[in-house]
């Protein structure tokens with residue numbers, strides 16, 4: 195192997211694992227079904243790694259990442275690498291490491307999987323390590339060393355990637371049976387020798403550098419946690435038998451951790467310079483830079499799909515040159531969070547596809563920037579000219595600048611985002627209009643998405659069914675769902691959302707300014723991939739999106755049917771967003787489009803309209819300093835979408851994915867008349883939190899945990915209701931499940947709704 199030049203290189207932290215046609219998903223699912231052998235799965239994986247490395251090396255990446263590949267999740271891979279297998283999975287892992295690995299990820303008939311949760315503020319989910327005072331770590335370098343050897347055997351210079359010890363411990367939770375206040379970070383002394391061994395093995399296998407990913411350093415950290423970071427780098431740095439260490443931080447600015455990193459006895463530091471993380475530039479200068487170190491400058495946004503502003507990045511890079519020994523160019527984070535190749539989006543307007551950069555295009559941007567930095571901007575003049583033209587085409591396009599949308603946003607006032615009357619007056623008007631019993635019963639929107647419904651959608655896509663035939667099938671479903679709900683005795687009905695493929699995509703497909711991709715798959719978790727729609731331009735609503743369905747359902751019954759919409763914040767959270775204007779501006783445009791839908795629903799007779807915001811909590815910025823501004827535009831966007839109605843029209847919202855503590859005031863700021871929340875698993879905790887915060891409006895804490903096929907008994911649901919009543923007075927308490935029912939089957943749905951209605955009756959009788 196030759197030694198690399200010490201001037202600006204192009205590098206990537208990690209690459210999408212899926213393969214161009216999601217080959218990995220297919221192979222893994224085949225292995226689960228028994229149609230693909232373990233050997234064949236390993237062969238597919240090796241081939242995909244080989245293709246990725248060849249592509250990266252071919253594009254000019256001089257040091258390819260290894261170990262970023264995963265059969266399911268890189269945090270689970272770290273759990274395996276440090277030997278922290280939960281005792282309940284031990285035997286399975288020992289008997290067959292591959293089968294045991296998937297058992298930890300997905301569970302088996304008898305053994306529960308690891309819990310899964312969101313990876314920082316991305317839409318990727320990792321498997322939460324379970325640690326306790328009895329955890330014994332042992333180094334298992336097989337995967338890390340194996341993939342390094344594989345890349346080297348193919349002739350690549352390679353940099354193994356490991357999740358760093360600080361982030362690993364901070365992402366862990368106490369194992370089942372361990373005291374809830376156990377802090378995994380207290381295991382650091384035990385974990386460090388295992389990392390030392392992994393580093394030594396990687397060095398022996400030929401690694402010159404190793405990348406330790408420490409995204410936990412971009413969150414607010416306590417002084418004690420920063421001390422732990424200092425200790426980690428001091429101890430690993432002091433090892434003699436190790437590769438050079440690069441500590442990669444990403445997803446935001448490093449803040450107070452920057453001092454720790456600057457002083458750490460490691461050879462390289464990776465920092466994010468995109469979006470709010472651009473603050474790293476001034477912060478880095480303030481700590482005196484990284485003298486003697488290699489700086490990896492994440493100037494290309496690794497989480498979004500837009501082309502880079504190359505000239506602006508070169509400006510950042512030029513400033514950074516004076517702040518470190520050597521500056522390399524990278525994306526802000528692993529390219530795992532973007533799709534593979536924008537060139538495959540043949541169905542898009544060619545003008546628009548030139549604005550897009552997926553993993554492959556981002557890799558090219560990185561190599562172009564590195565060349566410009568190394569050899570002078572003259573050598574990339576053609577690239578810069580093309581980039582300038584593409585940026586200008588985007589900025590000047592009628593898609594990104596719709597004068598009507600802009601005029602409307604400008605004319606919007608703070609008063610538009612406020613209901614005309616305060617809640618008490620609205621509540622009285624709604625009570626008079628709706629005439630509901632105490633403890634009214636309802637559901638969250640969707641009813642089971644049966645095979646018949648999915649087949650109808652597939653048939654429509656494939657042309658086997660025409661629009662009229664599809665509509666007919668959906669209407670049949672709506673009729674059945676309405677009749678069922680009347681019989682079951684629910685008070686406020688829903689149409690069941692059978693026509694919706696997905697709660698964001700359904701609206702994205704109907705809003706102008708939104709784009710869909712053909713191949714824009716990104717990993718959500720394991721073998722689940724999603725294709726987020728793209729907020730590309732100014733948003734408007736050419737025609738009503740849900741009104742016909744509402745009208746059809748409401749005509750079938752005398753009871754109120756809810757209008758059901760997805761809120762502006764969730765529309766942004768589960769899409770790729772614009773990077774050419776503040777998020778709040780995009781949210782406001784979406785909110786105005788939804789406002790039209792809300793008022794049209796009202797005009798069509800809807801007395802109850804629910805605007806779901808399950809993602810309000812998950813988009814919360816990583817740094818607490820950024821949260822007030824976010825919550826400000828987020829709650830304003832919600833109110834803007836819902837404030838155009840009369841006092842006697844009842845606005846509901848819905849949120850799930852628990853942990854509402856951090857957004858209590860924001861929930862109040864939404865000013866929704868009724869909020870339904872996930873609560874069954876936490877025994878109505880959120881009702882008590884809301885009551886404690888003085889929440890004045892109506893609340894429906896879920897009494898049925900819909901994440902499990904388990905049917906709650908009426909006694910159990912009634913007990914939860916009474917727990918709810920201890921916090922919220924009967925005049926303001928609703929009875930509903932935790933979330934929509936689309937993932938449930940009909941038998942458990944029927945039985946559970948019977949319990950829920952029965953529980954409401956039981957508890958009403960006690961009032």
Ligand code: GLN
Pocket residue numbers: 638639640691697758806808848849850933934935936
């Ligand atoms: N209305 C949606 C449904 O019932 C809400 C889904 C969600 O909160 N994730 O399916």
Ligand code: ZN
Pocket residue numbers: 638808848849850851932933934
């Ligand atoms: Zn929900």
